[in-house]
Amino acid sequence: MCLGVPGRVIQADGLVATVDFWGVCREIRLDIVDQPVEAGDYILNHVGFAIRKIPSEEVEETLALYEELLRAAENDMMAADVRDELRASAARQAREGSDA
Amino acid sequence: MPELDILSQSAELKFRDQAQALALSEKLELLFREIGREITEMHVCGSHEQAIARYGLRSVLPKSLDLIMGPGCPVCVTDLPEVDEAVVLAQDGCIIATYGDMVRVPGTAKSLAEAQAEGGRIEIIYSAMQAVDLARRSDAEVVFFASGFETTAVATAAIVLQGDLPKNFSILSAHKYVPPAMEIVAQIPQTRIEGFLAAGHAATITGWGIFEKQVERYGIPIVVGGFEPLDILAALVRLTELIRNGEQVVENMYPRCVTKEGNRVAQEQLWRVFGTASGRWRGIADIPDGNLRLRDEFAHIDARRKFEIDLTRLRENVPSALAQQCVCGAIMSGLATPADCTLFGKECVPENPVGACMVSSEGTCKIWHQYGGHPDL
Numbered sequence: 001m002c003l004g005v006p007g008r009v010i011q012a013d014g015l016v017a018t019v020d021f022w023g024v025c026r027e028i029r030l031d032i033v034d035q036p037v038e039a040g041d042y043i044l045n046h047v048g049f050a051i052r053k054i055p056s057e058e059v060e061e062t063l064a065l066y067e068e069l070l071r072a073a074e075n076d077m078m079a080a081d082v083r084d085e086l087r088a089s090a091a092r093q094a095r096e097g098s099d100a
Numbered sequence: 101m102p103e104l105d106i107l108s109q110s111a112e113l114k115f116r117d118q119a120q121a122l123a124l125s126e127k128l129e130l131l132f133r134e135i136g137r138e139i140t141e142m143h144v145c146g147s148h149e150q151a152i153a154r155y156g157l158r159s160v161l162p163k164s165l166d167l168i169m170g171p172g173c174p175v176c177v178t179d180l181p182e183v184d185e186a187v188v189l190a191q192d193g194c195i196i197a198t199y200g201d202m203v204r205v206p207g208t209a210k211s212l213a214e215a216q217a218e219g220g221r222i223e224i225i226y227s228a229m230q231a232v233d234l235a236r237r238s239d240a241e242v243v244f245f246a247s248g249f250e251t252t253a254v255a256t257a258a259i260v261l262q263g264d265l266p267k268n269f270s271i272l273s274a275h276k277y278v279p280p281a282m283e284i285v286a287q288i289p290q291t292r293i294e295g296f297l298a299a300g301h302a303a304t305i306t307g308w309g310i311f312e313k314q315v316e317r318y319g320i321p322i323v324v325g326g327f328e329p330l331d332i333l334a335a336l337v338r339l340t341e342l343i344r345n346g347e348q349v350v351e352n353m354y355p356r357c358v359t360k361e362g363n364r365v366a367q368e369q370l371w372r373v374f375g376t377a378s379g380r381w382r383g384i385a386d387i388p389d390g391n392l393r394l395r396d397e398f399a400h401i402d403a404r405r406k407f408e409i410d411l412t413r414l415r416e417n418v419p420s421a422l423a424q425q426c427v428c429g430a431i432m433s434g435l436a437t438p439a440d441c442t443l444f445g446k447e448c449v450p451e452n453p454v455g456a457c458m459v460s461s462e463g464t465c466k467i468w469h470q471y472g473g474h475p476d477l
Contacts, residue, residue, distance in 0.1 A: 003147050003327060004301060015262075029229065031258035032366040047199075047248075048227030049255045052304055052363065058356050065328060077461045077470050078150045084200065088227035 003078070004046040005085040006054055006062050012037050017050065019043060021086055022070075048088040117330060124333040125160040131340045132162035139165055140292050141339055142434050144172040144282055145299030146462020147327050153471035155329040167336070168434045171281045172299065174248045174274075175201040175460035176432060177381040182274045183207030185409050186245045189272065190220030192407070195238060197223045197231035198245035199252075201460040202274075204453060209417035212245075228259045235269035242266075243403045247274045250305050253392050254366040257373035260398055272403040275392035277376055278302060279310060284385050286318045291434040295339040296322040297332070300354040305370070307362025311350045319348045326354040373398060382456060383429020422447055426455035431464050438468045445469060 007019040012030065017037060019028045026045075030037055033050040037043060042059045043050035054062055072079040132139070143149065149169045152158060161167060171177050184207045190196045196212060203212045203222055216222040221240070225231050228244060235242035246256045253275040259265070278299070286293055298311060303324045311322045321342040325335030335353040342349065352358050376389035394402040403409075425443055430436035438444045438457075448454035450466050457463035467473070 029255075029258060031262065032254050032363065032369055034363045034365040046301070047252055047255045048229050049258060051251065051254070051301070051366065052357065055356070075470075076154075077467065078147075078154055081147075081150075081461055084226055088230075 003081055003085070004044040004051060005082050006042050006044050006059070006066060009037055009039055009041045009043060011039055017043070019045065019050075021045075024086060026086070026088075045085055045088065047085070120330055121160070121333060124330065124337055127337050128165070128333070128340060129162050131337065131344060132164050135164075135340070135344050137164065139294050139340065139343060140168060140434070141165065141295045141297060141336065141343075142168050142170045142285070142291070142293045143297035143299070143325075144170045144278060145302070146173045146460070146467070147301070148172065148297065148299060148325070148332065149464055149467050150461070150471075151327050151329060151332060153467050153473055156472075157329055157332060158473070160333075161336070165336070165340070168437070169432075169464045170285050170293075170296075170434050171278070171381060171384055171432045173432070173457065173460050173462035173464070174252070174276050175199075175205055176428060176456040176463045177276055177281070177384065178202065178205055178247055178274045178456070179380045179382045180206070180208045181380075181411060182272075183211065184209065184411050184414050185404070186212055186243070186272055187215045187220070188409050188411060188414065189243050189403065189407060190215045190222060191218075193221075194241040194243045194403075194407075195221040195223060195234065196243050196245050196272075197225045197234050199226070199247055200224045201462075202245060202247050204459045205456050206423065206454075206459075207414070209414040228255050232259055232265060232269055235266040238268065241268050241270070241407075243270050243272050245272045245274065247276075249276055249278050250302050250370065253277075253374060254305055254363075254370045257366075257369040260373045260394075260401065261369055265401060270401045270403040270406045271394060271398075273374070273391075273393055275374065276381065276387075277390055277392055279306070279314060280376070280389045281381060281384070281387050283314055283318065284387050284390075285433055286314075286320055288385075288433055288435070293320060293434060294343050295320060297335050297339060298322050298324045300324060300326045300331070300357055303352075303354070303358045303362065305363050305366050307360050307367075308350055308352045308358055309360040310362070315348050315350050321348055322350045324350070324352045324354050324358050326357065381432075383426075384433050420454075422454050428455035428457040428463075428465070431457055438465045438473060441465070 007021040010018040042054040231244035323339040374392040377393040379391035457465035
């Protein structure tokens with residue numbers, strides 16, 4: 001549960017960012033990340049909050065680790081924890097729908 | 101200086117590098133041959149245990165290194181009365197919103213899953229915001245039964261500070277703060293812990309500097325490590341070197357993620373919302389300052405102050421005979437492994453857990469049940 005999951009910022013708007021996790025776009029809060037975040041940056045999402053900005057030189061390795069994890073079997077515990085992190089935020093569209 | 105070699109490697113460890121894994125494991129073997137006795141090292145993170153078990157790391161560790169998991173599972177250390185509070189609130193008609201693993205953790209009388217079977221409304225959420233959204237969409241009282249260590253508590257703090265919370269929303273905090281628990285476990289005489297591997301992502305928030313006082317006080321070196329198999333091996337090599345040299349210091353072997361100061365923005369929010377309180381960690385001990393509780397300023401959203409939670413109605417219930425044989429507490433204190441438990445894998449399995457460590461994906465028992473704990477190679 002404390003592994004988090006990395007994603008690419010599509011758009012940052014105040015305290016909310018739209019973040020792409022392997023093609024799935026989610027809304028992630030920026031309240032507790034300690035560096036400015038902008039489109040193109042990678043962040044680590046934990047329970048719907050960006051807890052850190054991933055330095056650009058580490059992005060590739062970080063993604064490789066998670067991709068290996070996500071290829072694991074459905075019942076693999078580490079993979080399941082990562083998938084849970086993806087459920088931690090409303091899909092961008094669903095959120096806009098409920099606000100309307 | 102071999103030490104420096106290891107330090108410089110930590111900045112650029114490559115994933116799945118067999119040669120490097122072998123080199124680290126050989127180095128560890130040499131260190132232990134030099135030291136010539138058994139050493140117990142403890143880590144305190146469910147994700148570390150997952151990685152150690154998943155990649156079978158114990159099979160490449162020296163026989164005289166006993167690498168054990170301490171109180172690294174926030175769900176597992178949630179005490180029975182904390183679960184009872186949530187159960188009573190559910191019985192009283194509140195909707196309980198909580199992270200998945202909390203639902204099946206046994207309380208004194210029952211788990212939230214059992215309360216749900218009896219008509220209680222329990223909602224699994226993956227983020228604190230979802231609990232708030234649930235309250236917005238509902239007329240009922242929604243109680244966010246919040247669990248997790250520092251890393252997760254900062255998210256709870258953020259939703260509190262963001263304000264504009266619906267009136268029917270409150271928080272039942274079971275958040276825990278790890279550093280004091282490491283101190284308590286370090287003092288248990290039978291554990292003989294000579295070094296700690298501290299969790300990388302918790303330290304991302306708190307910074308590694310937070311461990312300096314602890315090292316001064318107890319003289320046990322601490323190395324912060326990441327979650328890749330190579331990160332873990334490199335951290336263990338460094339920790340063992342510190343033990344051999346008698347160096348009582350904190351070292352950061354995860355500089356990719358962790359700084360000395362940590363994430364100050366998150367820390368500031370965490371401590372504005374939460375204060376520490378002493379309380380029991382399930383099966384382990386009373387941990388001074390080990391619980392995170394909402395400060396007075398936020399009493400209006402503190403479920404413990406908003407509701408009268410009467411636990412007396414659960415008091416007649418005695419834990420089952422099976423539960424009394426559970427050794428989760430000893431496992432989390434580093435005094436036993438799942439292999440020492442007569443229930444493990446028999447009466448106690450993930451589908452039908454007796455103890456909290458078999459419930460959570462961060463619990464030692466569930467991790468060992470899935471991956472095996474100590475491969476015989």
